[in-house]
Amino acid sequence: MLKTILVDDEINALEALEWKLNRYVEDLKIIKCNSPVDAINIIEKEKPALVFLDIDMPEMDGFSLLQKLTYTDFDLIFTTAHDEYALKAIKVSAIDYLLKPVDKDELIMAVAKVRSSRNNDHLENKLQSLFSNLSATNEKINIAADGKIYLLDKADVIMLKSDKSYTTIFLEDNKKIVVSKTLKEVEKKFDFQEFFRVHNSYLININHVKEYRKSMGGELLMSNGMCASISRNKKNELLEKLF
Numbered sequence: 403m404l405k406t407i408l409v410d411d412e413i414n415a416l417e418a419l420e421w422k423l424n425r426y427v428e429d430l431k432i433i434k435c436n437s438p439v440d441a442i443n444i445i446e447k448e449k450p451a452l453v454f455l456d457i458d459m460p461e462m463d464g465f466s467l468l469q470k471l472t473y474t475d476f477d478l479i480f481t482t483a484h485d486e487y488a489l490k491a492i493k494v495s496a497i498d499y500l501l502k503p504v505d506k507d508e509l510i511m512a513v514a515k516v517r518s519s520r521n522n523d524h525l526e527n528k529l530q531s532l533f534s535n536l537s538a539t540n541e542k543i544n545i546a547a548d549g550k551i552y553l554l555d556k557a558d559v560i561m562l563k564s565d566k567s568y569t570t571i572f573l574e575d576n577k578k579i580v581v582s583k584t585l586k587e588v589e590k591k592f593d594f595q596e597f598f599r600v601h602n603s604y605l606i607n608i609n610h611v612k613e614y615r616k617s618m619g620g621e622l623l624m625s626n627g628m629c630a631s632i633s634r635n636k637k638n639e640l641l642e643k644l645f
Contacts, residue, residue, distance in 0.1 A: 403429050403431050404429060404430050404431070404451045404452055404513075404516075404517070405431045405433070405448060405449075405451050405452070406423070406430045406431065406450055406451070406452040406453070406454065407432075407433045407435060407441065407444060407452075407453045407454070408423075408432060408435065408454045409436075409438060409441040409453065409454065409455045409459075409464075410454075410456040410459070410481065411436055411437070411438070411456065411459040411460060411461065412436075413436055415481070415502060416436055417434075418503065418504070419481065419504055419509075420432055420434055422504060422506055423509070423513075425506075426506050426509065427509070427513050430452075433450070438456075438459050438461050438462040438463075438464070438466075438467045439461055439462060441455075441467060442467060442470050442471060445476075446471070446472065446473050449476075450476050451476055451477065452476055452477045452478075452513070452516055453476050453477070453478050453479070454479050454480075454481055454500075455468075455478060455479070455480055456480075456482065457480055457481075458482060458483070464480060465533075465536070468529060469552060469553065472548075474524070474525045474526050474529065475524075475525070476525060477516040477525065478497050478498070478525055478528075479497075479498045479499065479500060479512050479513075479516070480492055480497065480498070480500070481499070481500050481501075481502060481504060482499060482501060483501070483502040492532060495528050495529070495531040497528050497529075497532060498512050498515065498516075500512060526546070530544070533553060536553075542554060542555060543555075543556060543591050543592060544591070545571065545579060545581060545588075545591065546581075547579050547581045547582070548579075548580075552579060554571075554573070556594055556596060556597075556607070557607075557609065558573050558574050559571060559572075559573060559592070559597075559607050560572045560573060560574065560606075560607055560610045560624050560625055560628075561605065561606045561607060561610065561624050561626075561628065561630055562585060562589070562592070562604070562605040562606075563585075563603060563604055563628075563630075564584065564585035564603040564604070566584075567583070568580055568581065568582055568584075569583055569585045569587075569588045571588075572626055574625075574626075576626065585602075585605060589605055596608050598636075598639075598640060598643060599636070600630055600631070600632045600633065600636050600640055601630060601631045601632060601636065602633065603631065604630035604631060606622060606624065606630050608643055608644065610624050610626070611623070611624060611625075611644065612624060614641075619631070619632070619634065620632035620634075620637055
C-alpha cells in the first residue's frame, strides 16, 4: 500500500485527482489536503511514499512548501495548470509532473514509474537540481542546509563567514543559515558581481558595506554591525569596487 498525499488548494481538482487515483490505480492509501501550510505538518507526521503537489497556490506555492520540509523521503509528482518555464526545470531534475486536467493514462504511467524506480535517487538530490535550474532563470541563490533548500534573494545576503568546515550565511533581519560546507565550496553559489571574497574567512555583499576602516590592517563594517577583515592582497581590488 503506497501512502499518498494530495496537496491542492482547489477542492474540485483535489477531488477529481482522488477519484481518478481510486478508480485507475490500485493499492494507494490517500490523504487529501487543500492547504499547503497544513500539508507541511501532515507530510512530516504521515511520512508518505508519494506526494502529488500543486505548484500555484495562494497561501504558499509548491516550491516554497518543499523548502520548509525536513522529511523528504518520498517521490514527488507536481500537478499544475500552467505550462511554463518551471516545467522544463522540473523535467530536467527528473521529477515528474502532470498538467491539469490530469489525463488518466498519464496518471497511471506516473504512478507506475514511481513504483518501478522507488528510492533509486533521493528526492533531496532532485530538489537541489530543480532549484539550481530555477535559480539559473530567476537569479536566486539556492542553499541546502538543515534538511531544507533555501532560495535566497541576493539583496538579502549580507556576508558569509567561514568556520573551518562550516559556513554561516548572515541575512537581513538578523537571520542566519549554517551550511556544513567550506566557504570555498559555498562561494560558487555567489558568483555575482556584488559578492567579493575579501579574506579567507569572509565573503561580503558590497551593497551592505557601511564603512571601510584602515585600522587593524583594514576591515569592513557591514549593515548588520559585524566586521569583516580584509586580506592585504585583496585590498586594492576591493577599494576599486567600493570607490
